[in-house]
Amino acid sequence: MKNIIIFFFLFVFIKFNYAKAEITIRISGKAFNFNNSVEVEDMTEFKDISLSSSERIFVPDSNQNFSIQFKIGIPGYYRIGRNIIYISPGDDIKASIDWKNPTKAIFSGSRQIENTYLKLTPFPKAGSFLDGETGIQSSIAKTIDYILIKSKERSRQLDSIQRIVSPEFYQLESIRIKADIINSFMSLPTYYSWVHKISKDSALIIQQQSDSLTRPIIAKLSKGLVDPINLKLVVYRDILKTILQNQPSTFSIPQKINDWFKASAIKQKAITLDNKNDLIALNKGIDSINSGVYKNAILSTIAQLTQLNQGDPAIDILLINTDNQTIPLSNFKNKVIYLEFWATWCGPCLTDKPKMELLKQLFKNDDSIVFLSVSIDDNLDAWKKYLIKQGVSKDEFIVDRNKLSNYNLLSVPRMILINKDFTIEQLYAPGPGDKQLIPLLTKMKSK
Numbered sequence: 001m002k003n004i005i006i007f008f009f010l011f012v013f014i015k016f017n018y019a020k021a022e023i024t025i026r027i028s029g030k031a032f033n034f035n036n037s038v039e040v041e042d043m044t045e046f047k048d049i050s051l052s053s054s055e056r057i058f059v060p061d062s063n064q065n066f067s068i069q070f071k072i073g074i075p076g077y078y079r080i081g082r083n084i085i086y087i088s089p090g091d092d093i094k095a096s097i098d099w100k101n102p103t104k105a106i107f108s109g110s111r112q113i114e115n116t117y118l119k120l121t122p123f124p125k126a127g128s129f130l131d132g133e134t135g136i137q138s139s140i141a142k143t144i145d146y147i148l149i150k151s152k153e154r155s156r157q158l159d160s161i162q163r164i165v166s167p168e169f170y171q172l173e174s175i176r177i178k179a180d181i182i183n184s185f186m187s188l189p190t191y192y193s194w195v196h197k198i199s200k201d202s203a204l205i206i207q208q209q210s211d212s213l214t215r216p217i218i219a220k221l222s223k224g225l226v227d228p229i230n231l232k233l234v235v236y237r238d239i240l241k242t243i244l245q246n247q248p249s250t251f252s253i254p255q256k257i258n259d260w261f262k263a264s265a266i267k268q269k270a271i272t273l274d275n276k277n278d279l280i281a282l283n284k285g286i287d288s289i290n291s292g293v294y295k296n297a298i299l300s301t302i303a304q305l306t307q308l309n310q311g312d313p314a315i316d317i318l319l320i321n322t323d324n325q326t327i328p329l330s331n332f333k334n335k336v337i338y339l340e341f342w343a344t345w346c347g348p349c350l351t352d353k354p355k356m357e358l359l360k361q362l363f364k365n366d367d368s369i370v371f372l373s374v375s376i377d378d379n380l381d382a383w384k385k386y387l388i389k390q391g392v393s394k395d396e397f398i399v400d401r402n403k404l405s406n407y408n409l410l411s412v413p414r415m416i417l418i419n420k421d422f423t424i425e426q427l428y429a430p431g432p433g434d435k436q437l438i439p440l441l442t443k444m445k446s447k
Contacts, residue, residue: 021073022071022072022073022089023071023072023073023089023090024069024070024071024090025069025070025071025072025087025088025089025090025091025092025093026067026068026069026091026092026093027040027066027067027068027069027080027085027087027091027093027094027095028065028066028067028068028093028094028095029065029066029093029094029095029096029097030060030064030065030066030095030096030097031058031060031064031066031080031081031097031099032064032096032097032098032099032100033098033099033100034060034081034099037057037058037059037376037378037401037402038057038058038059038060038066038080038081039052039056039057040056040057040058040068040070040078040079040080041056041078041079041080042056042076042078043076043077043078043079043084043234044076044077044231044232045231045232045237045260045264046297047234048237048260048263048264048267049260049263049264049267049294049297049298049301050267050297050298050300050301051301051304051305051408051410052410053070054401054402054405055070056068056070056078057401057402059378071089072087072088072089073089074089075087075088075089075166075168075169076232077232077233077234080095080097081097081098081099081102082099082102082123083095083097083102083105083115083118083119084118084119084121085107085111085115085118086111086114086115086118086169087111088110088111090110091109091110091111092109092110093107093109093110093111093115094107094108094109095107095108095115102119103119103120105119107119113161113164113165114161114165114169117157117158117161117165117173120154120157121176122150122154122180124180124183124234124235124238127183127184127187127188127190127191128180128181128183128184128187128235129146129147129150129151129154129180129181129184130143130147130184130187130188130191132191133191133194133195135147135150135184135191136191136192136195136196140188140192140206140209140210140213141213143188143192144185144188144213144214144217147181147184147185147188148181151177151180151181151184154177154180155174155177158170158173158174158177168229171229172229172230172232172233175225175227175230175233175236176233176235176236178221178225179225179230179233179235179236179238179239180235181217181221182218182221182222182239182242182243183235183238183239185210185214185217185218186218186239186242188210188214189203189206189207189210189211192206192210193206218242218246219246222242222243222246222247223246225243226243226244226247226251226253226254226257227254228254228256228257228260231256231257231260240257255290255291256291256294259289259290259291259294259295260291260294262285262288262289262294263286263289263291263294263295263297263298265285266282266285266286266298266302267298267301269282270282270301270302270305271305271410272428273305274309274310274424274426274427274428275309275310275311276306276309276310276311276312279302279305279306279309280302280306282302283302286298286299286302304408305408307406308406308407308408308424308427309424309427310424310425310426310427311423311424312423312424313422313423313424314329314330314337314418314422314423314424315406315407316328316329316330317329317399317403317404318399318400318403319372319374319397319398319399320397320398320399321396321397322384322387322396327397329372329418330422332370332372333420333421333422334420335367335368335369335370335420336368336369336370336417336418336419336420336441336444336445337369337370337372337416337417337418338359338369338370338371338372338415338416338417338429338441339372339374339415339416339417339418340352340356340371340372340373340374340413340414340415340432341374341375341376341404341409341412341413341414341415341416342373342374342375342376342412342413343375343376343377343412344375344377344379344382344383344386345377346412346413348412348413349412349413352413352431352432352433353373353390353392355431355432355433356371356373356432357392358432359371359432359437360394360395362438363441366445368420368445369441369444369445370395371395372395372397373392373395373396373397374397374398374399375396375397375398375399376398376399376401376404376409376412377398378401380398383398407427408427413431414428415428415429415430415431415432416428416429417429417440417441417444419444419447420444420447425444426440
């Protein structure tokens with residue numbers, strides 16, 4: 001208990017010290033083709049260390065208008081939908097953003113030039129300049145040429161705004177182009193084999209051909225590319241290990257980059273843990289992080305995750321059923337509660353729904369357990385229409401996502417198991433189709 005109290009006060013201390021140096025920014029405008037609440041997502045290196053923030057979530061109104069304010073301490077990259085934007089402390093940004101087509105975005109106010117340039121940023125997950133299958137040509141060599149041509153086009157676009165953007169922005173975007181080339185080369189064999197329907201046996205030959213042609217270019221591009229400031233770029237972080245592999249054997253990795261690797265690894269471990277003591281044990285790894293900003297960020301993450309965990313009393317939340325009645329979660333105390341958080345816009349959630357219905361049928365005569373499907377949709381009508389179409393209504397609820405901060409609901413689908421005494425059994429429970437679930441439920445019922 002003493003360790004938990006220390007972590008709580010540490011969390012408050014960290015938040016206070018972060019806030020002192022931060023300045024409010026404002027973003028407002030139109031958001032088209034967004035089906036739910038929208039997060040202004042931090043895309044800097046802190047994305048891999050920190051948890052999502054409810055302070056950066058907005059819900060467009062019925063006319064697609066939105067306005068949001070939050071505080072930041074330093075300039076950095078964020079994302080709204082599929083648009084990368086650059087924000088500095090004190091900015092007042094006007095934006096019209098279409099989730100379906102990032103290139104249609106219109107910006108005015110602060111950072112108009114930077115954000116207009118960024119709307120053409122290639123997607124790392126689509127192989128950057130390859131743009132999925134679009135950039136694949138008739139041969140490996142021609143595809144490499146295509147990538148280099150696209151990178152030169154992007155360099156010319158960047159050079160055209162050099163005199164009217166900050167030196168830091170220009171430098172970061174220059175690095176992004178190099179990183180996008182490397183990412184394109186690394187993605188080339190996979191996309192090439194897929195587009196040309198290369199057999200599994202022949203795919204290795206394609207990999208070897210691609211490597212022989214791209215390896216010298218990657219080695220050349222990697223020179224001078226190791227700098228902690230570049231961690232602000234997602235694509236740079238994605239290919240950082242490849243960049244480091246192309247440094248001389250005598251090269252020493254900067255301490256701050258090593259610290260980021262450590263902090264991000266701890267975060268990935270932390271979000272899989274249910275037990276407070278296991279989370280607090282991660283403090284040993286945090287002690288070896290020298291960078292103050294990364295150490296504070298990961299400490300804050302651990303502190304947030306330890307606020308509610310296995311064995312703690314469940315936090316009561318208000319659920320709204322299909323008849324618009326408000327029902328506290330605590331009404332189901334004395335039963336095993338299996339909570340399914342989902343949304344109509346979530347593909348994996350919709351895949352799980354039939355499995356959830358089968359579970360309900362399996363235990364329909366068992367009064368000791370209840371299965372609650374809780375939607376985080378912002379559109380009440382869309383939620384009800386989906387349920388009517390699917391012919392389900394029993395034990396279906398909707399909740400205000402902003403009221404779930406204690407449960408660290410970062411994504412859906414998400415399952416939570418609560419014991420009969422209304423204590424947390426598992427914050428990250430098995431899904432409705434998981435073979436481990438039924439034995440676990442049977443064990444919990446017998447307690």
